Amino acid sequence: MSIVFQKKANPNVSVDCVVFGFDGSDLKVLLVQRDLRDNLVEGDDTLVLPGDLIFDNEELDDAAARVLTNLTGLRNIFLEQIGAFGSPKRLLKERDQNWLKAIRLEPNARVITIGYFALVNIKNYKIKPAGFAKHLLWHDYDTVAELGFDHNVILNGAITKLRNKLYREPVGFKLLGKEFSLHQLYTLYNEIMGGDIDRRNFRRKMLKTGFLKETENYQEGVPHKPARLYTFVKKEFDNASKNNFKFY
Amino acid sequence: MSIVFQKKANPNVSVDCVVFGFDGSDLKVLLVQRDLRDNLVEGDDTLVLPGDLIFDNEELDDAAARVLTNLTGLRNIFLEQIGAFGSPKRLLKERDQNWLKAIRLEPNARVITIGYFALVNIKNYKIKPAGFAKHLLWHDYDTVAELGFDHNVILNGAITKLRNKLYREPVGFKLLGKEFSLHQLYTLYNEIMGGDIDRRNFRRKMLKTGFLKETENYQEGVPHKPARLYTFVKKEFDNASKNNFKFY
DNA sequence: TTTCAAAGTGTAATTTTTACACTAAGTTTG
C-alpha cells in the first residue's frame, strides 16, 4: 500500500424525498419544478424531487421531515431513509451545474444527498396544502420521465424499498384514508407490487390477518353496490409480526 | 412558514464498513483499535469499525472498497450500502471529541458517515493480509461491547440488512469457501438468522433450489464420516429469483 | 472391535397457496 496525498472531500449534504401517494387507482409521486423548489434558481423547469440542504446541527431525519412539513403542512408523516447518493458525477449535467451556481455553491462543490421515502394520503394532503405546496404536482409514477440531478436513481431506490417493505409490513394503509374498502387496498397492492393478485385470495388473506376491522360504514356515491369500509388495527399487526407474517 | 436564517452544514463524509466473516461456527465482525485505524490518533484503544474519510471525487462505493482492499488485500468483495448515519450527536462522547482534534478537523466539525456491509470468507482473508491488516481482529458478533462513535448503531443496521438479504438472496455463500458442506451452510444460516432451523428440512429445501451442485470432493481431516462438498451455481439462482424464491 | 460423532435419509399430517365462477345489491337507463 503506497501512501499518496489525496485531498479529503468536504461536501455539502442534502436530503431528497420521494413522496408516494395513491389516488385510488394509480401510484403517484410528488415532484416540483426546480426553480420553484430552490427559489434562487430562475427559469429552470426541470422536474426534481422535493429536497433541501441540511442545516447545521440538524438530524438527517429531521431535515427530511422539515422538507415534508414545509411542503404539505403535515407532521408525523411516515418517512424512512433509502440511503446516500453521493457520486461525484451526480451534478454533471449542464442544468445541474447551473443550479450549483445559482444556489451559490462553489463551481465544483460536491453535494451528497440522503434519499428518503414517504407515504402520504393524497386526500389529507389536499386538505392542508402549505408553504410552497402550490408548486407541487402529483405525477403518475409510471410515466415519470427524466428528472434533474440523479433523481431517477433515487426514485428507483425508493420503489424498491417500498416493495420490500410492503411485502413485510402493512405500510400500504398509510397511503389510504382512515377507512377504506378492500377493493381500494387490493388495487393499491396490485399497483405497487406490479402484480397480478387474485382478488378473492387477496381478500381472504388480508381478512385472516386480523389487521382489518370492519366498520359499519359503506362507500357512498358509487353507482353500484357500495363496499364495506375497514380500518387498520395496528395492535393486531404488532402481535402478528412476531409470527413472521408475509404479505404479497 | 417563517423564513429563518440558518447556516447550511458543510460536513465531512466518511465510510465505515461492517465486515462479516464466518469461522464455521460463529459469526464474526472485523474491528480495529481506533489509534491503529487512524494513525494520527495516539493511545486510543477504543474498538471501531474500519473506515476512513472519503476522497474528493471518489465514489462512495469506491471509498468503501478502498478501505476494504487496504485492510484485507482482497478486491471485488461483496459490499452493499446500509445507509447514512449523520446525527449531529454522533461524535459527542469525550473520546470521539479527542479523535476529532487528533485528525485535525475543526472542533465542532460534523462528520456524516455512510455505512457499508461486506461479506468475506475468513480463510481468504487469512491468506492475504495486507496494509494495516495486522491490527485487525475478528470479534465474535454476539459479544461486541461498546464501540467508538455510533458504531454500535451501524452494526445493528448491518445485521438487520444481512438478515433481510439472506432471506431473499443466497448471499450466505459469500461467507463460505468455494466448496462447503451442507452442515457448514446450515450452521451459517442458523447463526445469522438466530434461528432454530430443522436440519433435515433445511437440507431438502436447499437441495431442491438447484443452486447447489455436488462435487466429487469430501471433507478431510474430520474424525467422523466426511461430508460431501457442494458449490454454489449462480446461474440457477438467477433463474429461480424470477420465481420469487424465499430462503429461511 | 467397539465407540463416537456427524452424515445422510423418508414419510405423514398440517398449512398455505392457487385456480376458478356465480350470486347479491345498488344505480342507471330505456
Next chain:
DNA sequence: CAAACTTAGTGTAAAAATTACACTTTGAAA
C-alpha cells in the same frame, strides 16, 4: 318499473409447501 350494468361478496378442491420427527451409515479414534 323492468332490464341492464357494475362492482361487492362468497367457497371449494387440488396442489404445493411446511412442519415434525428417528433411525441407519460411515469413517476415525480409542
